[in-house]
Amino acid sequence: RKEVEQDPGPFNVPEGATVAFNCTYSNSASQSFFWYRQDCRKEPKLLMSVYSSGNEDGRFTAQLNRASQYISLLIRDSKLSDSATYLCVVNPTGNASKLTFGTGTRLQVTL
Amino acid sequence: DVKVTQSSRYLVKRTGEKVFLECVQDMDHENMFWYRQDPGLGLRLIYFSYDVKMKEKGDIPEGYSVSREKKERFSLILESASTNQTSMYLCASRAAGSTDTQYFGPGTRLTVL
Numbered sequence: 001r002k003e004v005e006q007d008p009g010p011f012n013v014p015e016g017a018t019v020a021f022n023c024t025y026s027n028s029a030s031q032s033f034f035w036y037r038q039d040c041r042k043e044p045k046l047l048m049s050v051y052s053s054g055n056e057d058g059r060f061t062a063q064l065n066r067a068s069q070y071i072s073l074l075i076r077d078s079k080l081s082d083s084a085t086y087l088c089v090v091n092p093t094g095n096a097s098k099l100t101f102g103t104g105t106r107l108q109v110t111l
Numbered sequence: 112d113v114k115v116t117q118s119s120r121y122l123v124k125r126t127g128e129k130v131f132l133e134c135v136q137d138m139d140h141e142n143m144f145w146y147r148q149d150p151g152l153g154l155r156l157i158y159f160s161y162d163v164k165m166k167e168k169g170d171i172p173e174g175y176s177v178s179r180e181k182k183e184r185f186s187l188i189l190e191s192a193s194t195n196q197t198s199m200y201l202c203a204s205r206a207a208g209s210t211d212t213q214y215f216g217p218g219t220r221l222t223v224l
Contacts, residue, residue: 042217042218044201046212098144099205099212099213
């Protein structure tokens with residue numbers, strides 16, 4: 001089983017739609033969680049951290065479910081500029097070492 | 112703003128050549144990382160370093176080595192480049208706290224002919 005699993009997509013949605021991505025992780029001791037965004041031929045950039053109580057940043061909402069070992073990202077009122085690949089990222093050990101990246105979910109927002 | 116820079120955006124080398132990829136960060140981060148990214152495989156960790164002169168193997172270290180002589184600089188070395196090392200190489204840095212995230216450089220697209 002992969003440490004971090006995501007549906008690769010692509011998710012094709014019209015502008016204004018709401019779309020949600022899930023990501024599952026295998027290590028129940030994982031400490032911190034993030035969503036990154038990667039545009040085509042660019043480096044990944046932090047979109048948002050994911051907190052235990054859930055958190056929101058504008059149109060983006062992140063949730064963590066420790067019991068089921070998954071995190072989610074909800075995008076409301078999708079914009080064309082949201083088209084990108086969204087990477088789920090987990091710190092599996094809680095120390096200052098490596099993060100584990102999912103392979104990403106591709107989102108394409110259309111007119 | 113954290114800045115991570117990589118020495119080249121595009122690089123073309125021949126099989127058997129020695130290749131150096133340089134990465135510099137300006138935020139005094141303890142941890143630095145080298146990944147390669149290939150379609151369908153995502154980001155794969157090659158090596159990382161949590162301090163000067165310290166290094167640890169990642170998931171795919173074969174065919175690579177690294178050097179960290181100064182805190183701000185982390186170099187990836189391909190001793191004898193091969194065609195299967197054609198890839199996008201991404202450097203990243205991160206502070207020592209467990210909840211801190213990683214910042215990536217712009218990447219180097221390496222083609223080995």
